Amino acid sequence: MGYKQGETFDLECQAAEKSYERLAEAARKLVQLPVDVIVTTSQPAGRAAHQATDSVPIVSIVSGDPIADGLVASLAKPGGNFTGVSYYATELTAKRLELLKEAIPDVAKIGVLANPDVSYLPFEADTMRAAGKLGIGVKLHHVRQPAEIDVAIPEMKKEDVQAIFVLPDVMLAGEAAHIAALALEQRLPTMTWGQWYPRAGCLMAYSADYVEMIHRLAFYADRILKGANAGDLPLEQPATFRLTINQKTAMALGLELPQTLLILADEVIE
């Protein structure tokens, strides 16, 4: 876009180390600097920024219902200082379960990994509803710390779940390899919400194209730096979705994935 760091713009980075408590502090620091635009890549970070300021424009990836969360007035015209792109984190819950069922047609019970820190988002409720629709039983496991996963997954195995369903969360996003190793150890297939999970060894993921969305955030930041009002930029919905399958994991689990699933896959790791 013709920007050069240090020449045409300055980048201020505040890390919260995947800790929800520290997000608010990081957001406050950025507001106090001050900055021209805050860019975040997750709903909780965007929410923290939105709580910290109602004047500095915020561009974020959102999940859930941003209208209900009070972040925007409407998708077409957000109105305030907040805009960005929706990740469809929860909108695709049912579809993920359907795809899991496509992979394992006789799936009847799944273990769900969820972080209660993001319980304010409708992930868990949506999962319950969709699973009910598809006739799948759910065992919900709340994990706040990575160490808790070590406990949760073997517990799931004991509960006779046939697959692990990982819900969106920043902490869980960082534990992809960890989850993959534990799941394989327990011989459980995993359905996840980001391409990086199957790449780390989980069975599959279905989501909007995360990298494409990050690029889209740059477009928004550019528009705002050039004077556009964040409230005038529509909150965009994803247009392309990616199904990623790790065939190696499937083979390790002794799963034979149906042709229809492989047709739909955008990325097959072999």
Place this chain on the structure above:
Amino acid sequence: MRRSLFQKYFATFFLAATVPLLANGISDAWFGYRDQRAMLNATLRVEASAAAGRIENFLNGIRDDLGWSVQRDWAEDRQDQHRLDALRVLRQATAVVSIALIDKAGVERLFVSRTELERKASGVDRSHDPAVAAAKLEGVWYGPITYYNGSEPFMLVSVAGNRAAAGVAVAEINLKLIWDVVSDIRVGGSGRAYVVDRLGQLVAHPDISKVPSGTNEEAARTLRRLQDAIEAGGTSVATTNTDGEPVIADMAAIKGTGWTVVVEQDTTEAFAPIYATLWRTSGLLLGATMLAAGLAFWLAKRMTGPVRLLEEGTRQIGAGQFEHRINISTGDELERLAARFNEMARELASSREREERIARLRRFLAPQVAEIVEKAGDDGVLLGHRAEVVVIFCDLRGFTAFSTEVEPEEIMQLLADYYQAVGSIVTTHEATVTNFSADGLMILVNAPISCAEPAMRAVEMAIAMQAEIQRLIRGWRERGHSIGFGLGIAMGWATVGRIGYEGRHDYTAIGNVVNLASRLCSSAKDHQILLDSTIAKAVATNVSVVEIGPRQLKGYGKELIVYEVAYPERANTDDRRNSNNNELAT
């Protein structure tokens, strides 16, 4: 007059230079504008057609992909095959969000989506769905634009199989993927393309915030107006876009959809090359005009400057300053004219000098002699030298006594008559008058111009003078004045030349002969012309000369033999005798 001449020249030169320049500049600018406008038209038309072509390709691609899902009959139980076909289309066409397969009877048999759960054999009757009905009729149908959540533009596309048994596929298309096509279109720096449907609603625009406002009725009206204007003109038009910015816009229709691609460019940017050309032309014209003004000024000055110099020169020469010269070196007629002027001034100067010199010479030379001296070109003849001259002295007898008795007016009148008479005779004989002293007069013959027989000439002149003055004397005697007239003539070597000081010169002779002539004159009685022996011998053969014996002359130690000219009196001899008897002393 001078100023107006300058103005005329200036205006002529200036116009001669600037009118063709201006005409050229203006025609250049005009044709440049037309070319640029034509180029702009062509560019916009090409961009619009290319964009329309790309969007057509995009839609045709989707149509073709959908075609794969309506190839099998529904009569046979091939649910899985149909599902595989539908999934393949999803895999192939990223813009397709969902596909519904409807059988020949219009019943939905399958629905697959990227975001929603599958529906198998839902049994929903969609035979009255316009998408299904239209596809059955026309093969392909493009639905209206709908906005999901008010922000995402979607469209239904339905495709019927080539056989009725294959049914119809109704697909939901995410039109945002057309945006990539539209965003890629760049006309210049600010030019952009957007897609409008048949209702004037925005389908795609590089500015995402614009599309939801595609439902805005005012924007739709603007777009419809633009469509009408371009259709009417058949070429790009200058108008304002939905933001009210002035733009140049053109459009191209997308076949089958009723959509139009509009390509627009900011008027300022589109016309930037035209403005640049205009500025350049104006700059050049301004420069050229200034140069023309400068040249015209210089030329006019060059033309009028010499005229002014000539005028000034004429005035100076007219005022008598003949030494004034006009300096013009233009190498043309004016320089020649100046040269003529200078020549004229030189001739006037030399002519005046000559006149002055003649006037000077005439003071003591007879006019004829003065002319000769003048024509000789120099005053060399007036320089002192020795020459054999004849010196003649003459004066009136009894003048001193007369002058004490009568009024000055009468004295002056008498002298005027006397000198008039003497002068005309001296002039006639080309003799030189050296000086006057009251009634006395000294005359030289043979100087400064030598003549043939100077002695004879002097004596003849003396005789003529006696005759003339005696005639005057008769008149004076009648008025009671006792006045006589006598001459003395001597011949010999003397120093002659011009003496005097600047502005007052006389020509004179110095030597014994002068004294001798003067003494002879002093001793001459009325009527008498006394000669010394030298001249007497010189004229003796032609004139009767009478020796009147030795005389004692003042300043001379011994007596000298003196001669008298015995000339015939034109008047009666009685007079002469009377006068001889009456012995008048000077």
